[in-house]
Amino acid sequence: MDLRLTQEVADTRERIALGGLFYLAGWLLIAANAPVYVRNPLLGALIAAAFVVLAALRFLRTTPLPVPEKQQRWLDQRWLIVYLTAGLWGAVLGWTLAEASFAPARTAALLCTIAYATAMAHTFSMRRGRALAGIALIYLPALFWLWRDPEQRINATAMTVYLIYVVLALIGSHAEYQRRLGIDSELRLQRDRYEELSRTDGLTGLDNRRHFSHVLDRLCTPGEGEETLSLLLMDIDHFKRINDEYGHAVGDACLVRFAERMRQQFPDADRYLARVGGEEFAVLLPGRDGPRAFRAAEDFRKSLAEDPLTLREGRLRMSVSIGVASLDPARQTGGDGLYRAADGALYRAKSEGRDRVCREPV
Numbered sequence: 001m002d003l004r005l006t007q008e009v010a011d012t013r014e015r016i017a018l019g020g021l022f023y024l025a026g027w028l029l030i031a032a033n034a035p036v037y038v039r040n041p042l043l044g045a046l047i048a049a050a051f052v053v054l055a056a057l058r059f060l061r062t063t064p065l066p067v068p069e070k071q072q073r074w075l076d077q078r079w080l081i082v083y084l085t086a087g088l089w090g091a092v093l094g095w096t097l098a099e100a101s102f103a104p105a106r107t108a109a110l111l112c113t114i115a116y117a118t119a120m121a122h123t124f125s126m127r128r129g130r131a132l133a134g135i136a137l138i139y140l141p142a143l144f145w146l147w148r149d150p151e152q153r154i155n156a157t158a159m160t161v162y163l164i165y166v167v168l169a170l171i172g173s174h175a176e177y178q179r180r181l182g183i184d185s186e187l188r189l190q191r192d193r194y195e196e197l198s199r200t201d202g203l204t205g206l207d208n209r210r211h212f213s214h215v216l217d218r219l220c221t222p223g224e225g226e227e228t229l230s231l232l233l234m235d236i237d238h239f240k241r242i243n244d245e246y247g248h249a250v251g252d253a254c255l256v257r258f259a260e261r262m263r264q265q266f267p268d269a270d271r272y273l274a275r276v277g278g279e280e281f282a283v284l285l286p287g288r289d290g291p292r293a294f295r296a297a298e299d300f301r302k303s304l305a306e307d308p309l310t311l312r313e314g315r316l317r318m319s320v321s322i323g324v325a326s327l328d329p330a331r332q333t334g335g336d337g338l339y340r341a342a343d344g345a346l347y348r349a350k351s352e353g354r355d356r357v358c359r360e361p362v
């Protein structure tokens with residue numbers, strides 16, 4: 001998902017809504033005071049109807065799927081509505097100013113033009129080029145007619161100076177918008193990073209115990225997970241000796257390689273691997289009953305015994321004891337019950353001599 005585009009869609013959706021009504025109001029003000037429209041009500045009504053339709057289109061509160069192509073198309077459609085409204089205003093205004101007999105409506109029309117151009121600069125600051133085009137559609141016809149009339153030079157000059165201000169305001173508000181967008185996406189990234197850190201183990205990158213407990217509880221809640229669920233609790237045998245013999249750094253590297261081996265051996269369970277203690281790890285196997293989970297545990301134990309871990313210092317042979325338990329709602333309640341059962345099986349594996357898998361219930 002493109003976060004910046006998603007934010008732009010949200011802002012456009014929010015900001016576009018009310019604008020159309022102001023064009024309609026401006027138009028009604030002019031039409032009420034412009035003789036040609038008073039004399040030709042059908043033309044006046046047609047233009048009003050066009051403004052009504054364009055204003056109504058802005059109220060369509062649809063949101064595109066968060067797919068960049070769809071979001072871009074949605075934005076293009078909104079901008080088309082903005083351009084049509086601005087273009088219609090510019091055309092009607094240019095024509096109104098061109099007719100000498102429309103003096104009573106002229107000041108109001110020019111004030112509306114100034115207001116719409118200013119609003120465009122501040123409201124549609126998401127896209128500088130597009131907003132500039134919109135302002136041009138609103139403003140330039142009026143400017144053209146004012147500069148053509150020698151009697152309007154003062155107004156033309158004032159309008160031109162104001163246009164320069166509007167363009168500068170747009171450049172400023174666009175820069176501000178981009179800055180805000182940058183801060184927003186940086187904050188979002190940081191929040192995601194902290195979330196990731198709060199649920200993973202810093203050394204191995206596997207889930208940490210706290211997050212694992214949440215997942216376990218969720219999968220053990222009736223109706224949430226699959227009906228069969230097995231848990232493997234694994235404890236590296238005599239890990240203290242590795243630390244004592246080779247040092248803590250080698251012990252750490254060993255834990256990292258052990259976690260990698262887990263990822264290789266349990267590719268389907270990648271989301272359910274955790275380091276739950278110093279040299280204690282857990283694997284959740286949704287959809288696997290006791291015998292299948294036992295086989296998976298036995299395969300892992302054998303792979304470790306037969307294929308030593310590769311460290312920078314050389315290959316390190318080690319063994320692991322594993323306790324396996326499967327969800328049995330009649331005997332255990334929730335994640336705690338399943339964890340206790342697997343822990344009991346692990347305890348047996350340790351006390352019966354290590355380097356083995358024990359299952360609960362047998």
Ligand SMILES: Nc1nc2c(ncn2[C@@H]2O[C@H](COP(=O)(O)OP(=O)(O)OP(=O)(O)O)[C@@H](O)[C@H]2O)c(=O)[nH]1
Pocket residue numbers: 203235236237238239240241243247248249250251252255277278279350354
């Ligand atoms: N290098 C390293 N060692 C750790 C870490 N966390 C725990 N340990 C060590 O793991 C060892 C665990 O020792 P014990 O609980 O006696 O277990 P063990 O030596 O594996 O013996 P058994 O489990 O009974 O087979 C201790 O020496 C801890 O210091 C860690 O993050 N890095």
